[in-house]
Amino acid sequence: MSEMIGVFHVSIGVLVALILAILLSYWYLRDITQKRHTVLRNFPVIGHLRFFFESLGEYFRQYFFLGDREEMPFNRATRAWVYRLAKNEGGILGFGSTYDINQSGALIFVNAAFPVLEAEHQPTPAVLIGDGWCDKPFSARSRINISGMSYGAISRPAVQALSHGAAMAGCYMDTGEGGLSPYHLEGGCDVIFQIGTAKYGVRDSQGKLDPAKLREMAAHETVRAFEIKLSQGAKPGKGGVLPAAKVTEEIARIRGITFGVDSISPNRHPETGNMDELLDMVVQVREITGKPVGIKTAIGGWQFMHELIEAVRRRGLYCAPDFLTIDGGEGGSGAAPQALADHMALSINEALPRVVDALIESGLRDRIKVIASGKLITPAKVAWALACGADLVNTARGYMFSLGCIQALRCHQNSCPTGITTHDPRLQRGLVVEDKAERVAGYTRNMNKEIEMIAHACGLKHAGEFKREHVRMVQPNGQSISLNMLYPYPPIR
Known part of the structure; x- marks a missing residue:
């Protein structure tokens, strides 16, 4: 045997x-x-x-x-900072910082000899958008908010967690160009509806803007404003891309497109071939919805702002957008051609001050609010943006990290290991909505808290008082220069 x-x-x-x-x-x-x-x-x-x-x-x-400060697009030290904020563990470290304050571009805030005492702190005021120019102006309570991430680009539980977390913390959530899903509304947070070039959610059978569907979206009480998207920093000149594997039956129904087919948006709104036509669209959406209407765009030079200002002056203040969302060339995306992601559009470091200067110089700064976006995921970067002149800051990847993103770089492959950018139920199972909603809220609250902490250290009573003179930026020679010297305030006409 x-x-x-x-x-x-x-x-x-x-x-x-x-x-x-x-x-x-x-x-x-x-x-x-x-x-x-x-x-x-x-x-x-x-x-x-x-x-x-x-x-x-x-x-x-x-x-x-790689060292803690070497990795791209976000290094380990930055991601760990966000994780700690989301978990309410505080941005506390010991022995010393690994941030090199001698490197070119390093941010240094000007500390006051006599910082503001706790008893003198004042709440940072809300930003009122569209006041006097539409029937239902919008009051943004948080200086840091959730940037556009479409349902489709991110998963159902990710949208749910963001919606509930935003409601807890009092920030708003941008839908991204993929339309309004039930999951955006589920938490009861403030929502900005983004109208992309394909008009997802508000399109007719020919892909044109449908006034009836627009009114339907505006009828939701928590939809506070509308944003006409021209471009985003990761891919200016190219529309959104959602691979066929991520176009489920539900997403196809919400967007008004064909199930299981690549969803590729036009590279611009076909009906807006010049500035006058763009402002016509702004007015049309505002009149139909009765709510504030803004424009989101990346900036490649100064022609856009020159044409916008000239058109508003010629047509009147009512035709102006109620806000501009400026995205830097370093902005992210679920899918983008590398040629555009690497080389197209100005960095937010250059674009934001120039846009604000153009509005100040033209006398339109009070009329048009400015929202900044583009790798602004830490309190220091948000404080810098506020000092440059932004009223509000949006971030997408900061909130993705708060959801548990590990920067696997698989957003476009439907195989995200953390369940954030995949529609695979097996992978989505790891994203527990209740837990991640708390982290979204924690990130928002702690970001606002630390932004205010920087303001108080600068001698300011709240974060709304930031000016360019409160920030210095290190130059290639190792010496720092104040932002108001690097970007002098223009004269007001």
Whole structure:
């Protein structure tokens, strides 16, 4: 009996070895005869190790080889800061900071000799948008808010957690261009409805703006304003891209598109080929909805602001947008061509002060509120934006980190390991809405708290008092310069 078992084991071993030999032979012949990969043609079989290690390289660098301040697009120190804020663990560190205050571009806030005592603190006032220019102006209570992330680009539980968390903390949530889903409304937070170039959610059968659907969206009490999206920092000149794998039946129904087919938005609104036509659209949406209407765009130069100001002066203040959302070229996206993501549009560092200056110089600063966006995920960067002249700040990736994002860089592949940007139920299971909503709220509250802490250290009673003279920026020579010297306030006409 034992001899039979031994023979059987030997036979199994021989069979396994034979199968492996056949597979390796097939693999060898396939590699050496194919013409696409030079490495595999010259080094059959073992050449596959090169592609294997290349695929794992970014993850090894992220966790083992790069320093806390080296990684892109967000380094480990910045992500850890956001995680701590979201978990209410505080932005506290010991021994000393790893932030290099001598590097070019480093931000330094001007501390006051006599900072504001706690008894002298004042609440940061809300920002009133559209007051006097529409039937239902909007009061934004938080200086930090959730930037546009479409249902489709992010998952159902991610939208739910953001909605509930925003309601807890009193910030607003931008829908992104994918339309309004029941999950945006579920938490009862303030919502800004974004009208993208494909008019998802408010389009007719030809893809044009449908006034009846627009009124339907405006009828929701928590939809506070509308934002006409021209472009975003990650891909100016190209519309949104949602791969077919992420176009579920529900998402197709919400957007008004075909199920299971790539959803690609036009690269601009077909009906707005010049500034007058854009302002016509602003007025049309405001008159239909009775709510504030703004424009979101990346800035590539000064032509846009020059044309906008000239058109508003010629047509009158009623035609002006109620707010401008300025996205920097470093902004993120679920999917974007690398040529655009790497090289198109000005950084928020340059675009924001110039936009604010143009509004000050033209006398339109009080009429048009400014919202800044583009890698502004820490209290220091938000305080910088407020000092430059922004009224509010939006962030998407900051809130993604608060949801548990680990920067796996798979947003476009429907395989996000944290369940944030995937529609795979198995992966979504890890995102517990109740827990993540608390973290969204914690991030918002602690961001506002630390922004105010910086303001108090600068001698200000609240964050609404930030000016350019409260911030210095380190130059390539290692010396810092005040923002009001780097970007002098323009004269008011």
